[in-house]
Each structure stands twice: as structure tokens, then as C-alpha cells.
Amino acid sequence: xxxxxSPTRFILHYVRARPWIFLALALLVAGASICAISVQYxxxxxxxxxxGTDRIRSAVYDALAAFxxxxxxxxxxxxxxxxxxxxxxxxxxxxxxxxMIDYLTGHQMPFFQNQRAGSLGHRVSGLAGIFGAIxxxxxxxxxxxxxxxxxxxxxxxxxDVRMAAVLGAxxxxxxxxxVMLGLRGHVHHKAFAEHAGTVGGELVDLIGNIWVVKAFxxxxxxxxxxxxxxxxxxxxxxxxxxxxxxxxxxxxxALAILVGGTLVWAIGRWSTGAISTGxxxxxxxxxxxxxxxxxxxxxxxxxxxxxxxxLRETLDIIGVPQTLSDADDAARLRVGEGxxxxxxxxxxxxxxxxxxxxxxxxxxxxxxxxxxxxxxxGKSSLLQLIQRFHDPQAGHLAIDGxxxxxxxxxxLRDTLAVxxxxxxxxHRTVMENIRFAKPDSSDEEVHRAAEAAGCDxxxxxxxxxxxxxxxxxxxxxxxxxxxxxxxxxxxxxNAPVVLLDEATSALDSxxxxxxxxxxxxxxxxxTVIAVAHRLSTIANFDRVVVVVDGRVVxxxxxQELLRMPGGAFRQLWVMQVEGLDRSTGISGAGQRIRHLSDxxxxxxxxxxxxxxxxxxxxx
Ligand SMILES: Nc1ncnc2c1ncn2[C@@H]1O[C@H](COP(=O)(O)OP(=O)(O)OP(=O)(O)O)[C@@H](O)[C@H]1O
Numbered sequence: 001x002x003x004x005x006s007p008t009r010f011i012l013h014y015v016r017a018r019p020w021i022f023l024a025l026a027l028l029v030a031g032a033s034i035c036a037i038s039v040q041y042x043x044x045x046x047x048x049x050x051x052g053t054d055r056i057r058s059a060v061y062d063a064l065a066a067f068x069x070x071x072x073x074x075x076x077x078x079x080x081x082x083x084x085x086x087x088x089x090x091x092x093x094x095x096x097x098x099x100m101i102d103y104l105t106g107h108q109m110p111f112f113q114n115q116r117a118g119s120l121g122h123r124v125s126g127l128a129g130i131f132g133a134i135x136x137x138x139x140x141x142x143x144x145x146x147x148x149x150x151x152x153x154x155x156x157x158x159x160d161v162r163m164a165a166v167l168g169a170x171x172x173x174x175x176x177x178x179v180m181l182g183l184r185g186h187v188h189h190k191a192f193a194e195h196a197g198t199v200g201g202e203l204v205d206l207i208g209n210i211w212v213v214k215a216f217x218x219x220x221x222x223x224x225x226x227x228x229x230x231x232x233x234x235x236x237x238x239x240x241x242x243x244x245x246x247x248x249x250x251x252x253x254a255l256a257i258l259v260g261g262t263l264v265w266a267i268g269r270w271s272t273g274a275i276s277t278g279x280x281x282x283x284x285x286x287x288x289x290x291x292x293x294x295x296x297x298x299x300x301x302x303x304x305x306x307x308x309x310x311l312r313e314t315l316d317i318i319g320v321p322q323t324l325s326d327a328d329d330a331a332r333l334r335v336g337e338g339x340x341x342x343x344x345x346x347x348x349x350x351x352x353x354x355x356x357x358x359x360x361x362x363x364x365x366x367x368x369x370x371x372x373x374x375x376x377x378g379k380s381s382l383l384q385l386i387q388r389f390h391d392p393q394a395g396h397l398a399i400d401g402x403x404x405x406x407x408x409x410x411x412l413r414d415t416l417a418v419x420x421x422x423x424x425x426x427h428r429t430v431m432e433n434i435r436f437a438k439p440d441s442s443d444e445e446v447h448r449a450a451e452a453a454g455c456d457x458x459x460x461x462x463x464x465x466x467x468x469x470x471x472x473x474x475x476x477x478x479x480x481x482x483x484x485x486x487x488x489x490x491x492x493x494n495a496p497v498v499l500l501d502e503a504t505s506a507l508d509s510x511x512x513x514x515x516x517x518x519x520x521x522x523x524x525x526x527t528v529i530a531v532a533h534r535l536s537t538i539a540n541f542d543r544v545v546v547v548v549d550g551r552v553v554x555x556x557x558x559q560e561l562l563r564m565p566g567g568a569f570r571q572l573w574v575m576q577v578e579g580l581d582r583s584t585g586i587s588g589a590g591q592r593i594r595h596l597s598d599x600x601x602x603x604x605x606x607x608x609x610x611x612x613x614x615x616x617x618x619x
Pocket of ligand 1: 110113349350355373374375376377378379380381382
């Protein structure tokens with residue numbers, strides 16, 4: 001979206017999206033302002049007609065009719081402008097938010113990892129509000145005083161050219177002075193906005209982590225911490241207010257002196273008969289109006305400049321170019337049987353520090369591959385590359401012979417069913433959460449997927465069955481239940497390639513057993529790549545790939561790897577069976593098992609012993 005590069009282009013883009021409405025709006029505002037000046041002129045005509053020596057009755061009534069007509073017309077035009085403005089900014093606000101959410105969700109995962117979700121949501125909504133506020137200020141608060149000023153100058157010129165020149169110069173000077181002063185106060189508003197942003201972020205963080213706060217009995221501690229941020233925010237807000245009030249006070253003083261001076265001068269001219277009574281009235285009211293307008297104009301310009309800054313800041317965050325976009329000629333991935341290939345892949349989040357080094361793997365369709373290795377070896381990164389959340393710095397990946405960087409990301413992800421360690425659920429019903437994987441699926445299909453994943457029973461026991469709300473991020477469900485809903489999603493998606501990212505490592509042994517049954521059903525007849533810490537989960541796989549420091553150090557059927565004396569997989573296996581950490585450098589798994597409860601450890605050890613017995617029998 002090229003219009004995201006600057007605030008001006010952003011505003012113009014959405015104004016151009018509804019050109020006729022905004023043109024009509026500008027004409028209505030201009031018409032209302034012209035009426036406002038004409039009303040003053042009609043008043044002058046009325047007074048002159050009433051105080052004139054010849055006192056022509058019809059002239060008085062004509063002026064009165066013109067005056068009243070203009071008052072009504074101004075009011076009608078103002079109301080029409082306000083209605084049109086409201087309608088157009090509300091409609092633009094919907095478009096802006098949809099466009100921004102569309103663009104925002106197109107960013108890659110690292111973008112979201114580096115931003116607070118609450119703050120991003122706030123900014124997207126804020127953009128719509130800012131567009132409305134800027135258009136409102138420019139049309140309702142900047143344009144009218146300018147038109148009134150031009151009109152007043154035209155009227156003053158007919159009365160006294162010198163006076164018009166002096167008042168014109170004063171208007172420009174007062175407005176410019178106020179704008180300069182106001183911009184100096186910008187620093188206070190910016191500081192306040194930053195402090196307010198921090199308070200908002202802290203609140204979101206606090207509520208998001210409420211479990212930790214309660215678990216550590218830290219409510220008072222957190223309140224005191226928040227109080228510190230609130231105090232800073234309040235001081236910044238006070239400084240901003242004082243500054244604005246000082247400015248207003250100065251302007252009021254200048255206004256009183258100037259209006260008083262002009263009036264004294266006008267009465268002096270009237271007493272010599274140089275100008276009429278009506279002229280005195282129009283000079284005094286218009287002087288007051290334009291000088292008052294100079295303050296409104298200055299304030300509106302300052303506000304607009306602040307809103308432009310906020311807009312620029314938001315566009316700098318949201319509008320950064322999307323790093324992994326589809327190639328212009330990207331086709332849809334033609335789904336085959338699910339052969340996955342990595343060719344000389346080198347990748348690092350920071351290219352200077354590769355996490356995966358020249359890694360090559362060919363996974364034939366239907367093969368089940370377990371990826372094991374110590375913590376930080378690069379296993380999850382491998383799965384992320386297959387989903388194209390990042391591009392490798394060297395080498396490439398392909399599915400069914402098609403390079404994944406040459407097909408659309410959506411079609412690639414349609415081919416993959418992923419069960420992550422932590423299944424994320426929307427604050428919606430269970431039915432909606434499972435159906436998320438395939439929006440056009442029938443209730444019957446959702447039920448079948450849930451049965452296959454082993455979660456139909458517990459879902460039906462929930463208070464509203466499939467219509468139960470899962471709570472924010474699925475908090476109304478247990479870890480194992482969430483995991484099985486994740487598996488049901490994967491069933492429903494029916495993709496040829498399944499990626500399991502430590503799908504059972506966060507579960508206790510009982511949940512693991514339930515999830516394991518669902519997983520076994522899921523992986524039948526599909527290509528499976530499973531990152532596993534619990535080696536029991538991959539004991540029956542076709543193949544195990546051991547990754548250490550981003551390199552494949554062992555690759556083969558688990559039974560064969562287990563027979564290799566001193567082999568990395570064998571060592572990992574033995575450590576898990578015994579629950580020991582032998583400090584072999586492949587210590588992550590050993591450390592993990594040590595932290596499990598006795599019951600879980602015994603369960604895993606039992607499972608592994610029986611798998612081990614099976615292996616040795618076959619060997
Ligand atoms: N988003 C990220 N940005 C920067 N570095 C990252 C990111 N994610 C992972 N890393 C780093 O990349 C390396 C490999 O991480 P990865 O998560 O792939 O390892 P892993 O083998 O899956 O580890 P674990 O078994 O602990 O989950 C680690 O050093 C990690 O700190």
C-alpha cells in the first residue's frame with residue numbers, strides 16, 4: 001500500500017476514495033462561512049438603514065429579511081455539512097480499519113513478536129479516529145476562520161484600506177505567533193501521549209498476566225508499580241494543560257487590547273462622520289470575530305500538526321513494508337501427496353548468526369519423521385521455514401516439487417496442518433473454533449473431526465456442548481482439551497502434510513495419553529514432521545532426524561539409531577528412559593524430564609521401556 005508512506009498521502013487516499021462527498025462537504029463549509037460574513041454585512045445594512053437620515057422603511061425590511069434569511073441559510077448549511085462530515089468519516093473509518101487490518105495481518109510473525117497486540121489494535125482503531133479528526137479540523141475549524149478572514153478583509157477594504165491592512169497583518173502575526181508557541185508546547189503533548197501509551201500497555205500486560213499476579217500475591221506490588229506510571233502520566237498531562245492555558249490567557253489579553261483599540265479608532269472616525277454607525281458595528285464585530293478566529297485557527301493548526309505526528313508514528317509502525325510477500329507471478333500450490341524437500345538451507349533470524357546450516361532433507365510423501373535434538377538446536381525454526389514464516393538466506397524448500405517461495409503463502413498453508421505446543425483459541429464457541437480450519441464445513445463434519453481427535457466426549461459434556469464459549473485464549477478448557485481441539489482442527493483441514501511442534505510436551509501424562517490417541521489417528525496416511533521432546537511419541541515413526549546446532553547429525557529409522565553405540569539419539573533415549581542428565585551436551589531433554597512430576601516421569605519411562613522392549617525384540 002504505497003499511500004502508507006506518508007500522512008498526507010494517507011489522508012488524500014481516503015478523501016479521493018469518496019471525491020464527490022468531500023467536494024460537497026467543502027462547498028457546504030465554504031457556503032456556511034460566506035453566510036456567516038454576509039450576516040454581519042446584512043446587520044450593517046440594517047443599522048445603516050435604521051440610523052440613516054432618510055430612514056427608508058423598505059430598505060430596513062429588505063436588510064432585515066436578508067439578515068434573517070442568511071442566519072437560517074448558514075444554520076442549514078452548517079447542519080448539512082456536519083451530517084455529511086459525520087457520514088463520510090464514519091464510512092471512511094470502516095474502510096480504513098478494514099484496510100489496516102488486512103495490511104497488518106499480512107505482516108510476518110516476527111513483526112507481531114516485537115509489538116504489543118493491544119497497542120496494535122489500539123493504533124488501528126486510532127487511525128480511523130485520526131482521519132476523522134483531521135478532516136473535521138481542516139474543514140470545520142481551519143477553513144471557516146480563513147474564509148471569514150478573507151471576507152472581513154474585503155469588507156474592511158471598502159471602509160478603510162489602511163485599517164484592513166493593519167488588521168490583516170495583526171491577524172497573520174497573532175496566528176503565526178500562537179502556532180509557533182503551540183508547537184513549542186508539542187513536547188508536552190508528546191510526552192503525555194508517550195506516558196498514556198505506557199500506562200495502556202502496562203494495563204494490558206497486567207490483565208493479560210493476571211494469573212501470575214494472583215499466583216505471586218502481587219496485586220499491591222503491581223498497583224504501586226502502576227501508580228508510578230499513572231503519576232508520570234498525570235504530571236505530563238498537567239504540564240500540557242498549563243501550557244495551553246497560558247497560551248489562551250496571552251491571546252485573551254491581546255484580543256482585549258486589539259478589539260478595544262480598534263473600537264476606539266472606529267468611534268473616532270464615526271464622530272468625524274467618516275464612517276457610518278453600521279460601519280462601527282461591523283468593524284467591531286468582525287475584528288472580534290477574526291481575532292477570536294485567529295486563536296481557533298492556531299489551535300486547530302496545532303492539533304492538526306499533532307495528529308499528523310501521531311499518524312506518521314502509527315504509519316511508521318503499521319505501514320512498514322511486508323517482508324515476505326507473494327511473488328508477483330505466484331501460483332497456487334498444486335497439492336500432491338505431500339513430499340517435502342529442504343535443499344542446502346541456511347537460515348538465521350539474524351543472518352550473521354545462522355540457526356540452521358546448509359541443511360538438506362528429503363521427506364517422501366507419507367513418511368513420518370521425528371525431529372529431535374537439544375533445546376535451541378533449530379527444530380522449531382525448521383517447522384517455521386516449512387510454513388514460510390521466514391525465508392532462508394541460502395537454499396530453498398519445496399513441497400511436491402514446487403518451491404514454496406514461488407507459490408502463494410495461503411495455498412502453501414492450505415497444504416499444511418499444524419498442531420503447535422500451545423493451541424490458540426478464539427473467544428468463540430467450540431464449534432466456531434474447530435470450524436476455523438475449514439469455514440464451509442457442516443456441523444456433521446466438525447463432529448466427525450472432534451470424534452477422530454478424541455474430544456467429542458468432553459465437548460458434549462461442556463455446559464452448552466459445541467456452543468460453549470471457550471473463554472479468552474481457551475482458558476475455560478484444560479491444556480489437553482485445547483490440544484485435542486487443535487488436533488480436531490487439523491483433522492478437519494485434511495491437509496496432506498502434518499507438522500507437530502512439540503504437540504504433547506506441555507501436557508501431563510494423562511492428557512498426553514488422550515492427545516496421543518488423537519494424534520495417532522491424525523497422522524495416518526499423511527506426511528508428518530514432528531518436533532518431539534518426548535521420544536516415546538516418535539518411537540513408531542519411520543524416521544528420526546537428530547539436529548544439533550542447526551545440523552543434521554543422525555538420520556534413520558529409530559530402531560537403527562538406537563543400535564548405534566554412542567549415537568546422539570541413543571543417548572537421548574537412554575537419558576529419558578532413566579530420567580538422567582548425563583551432561584553429554586544433549587542435555588535439554590534430560591533437564592526437561594527432571595522437571596516433570598514423579599507420576600509423569602514414571603508414565604513416560606513406562607512408555608519408553610515398552611517401546612525399547614519392542615525395538616530390542618525387532619533388533
Ligand atoms: N523469533 C526469534 N528471533 C530470534 N531468535 C530466535 C527466534 N526464535 C528462535 N530463535 C533462536 O533460534 C535458535 C533456535 O531456536 P528454535 O526454537 O528453533 O530451537 P528448538 O530446537 O526448537 O528449541 P526448543 O527445543 O527449546 O524449542 C535459538 O537460539 C533461539 O534463541
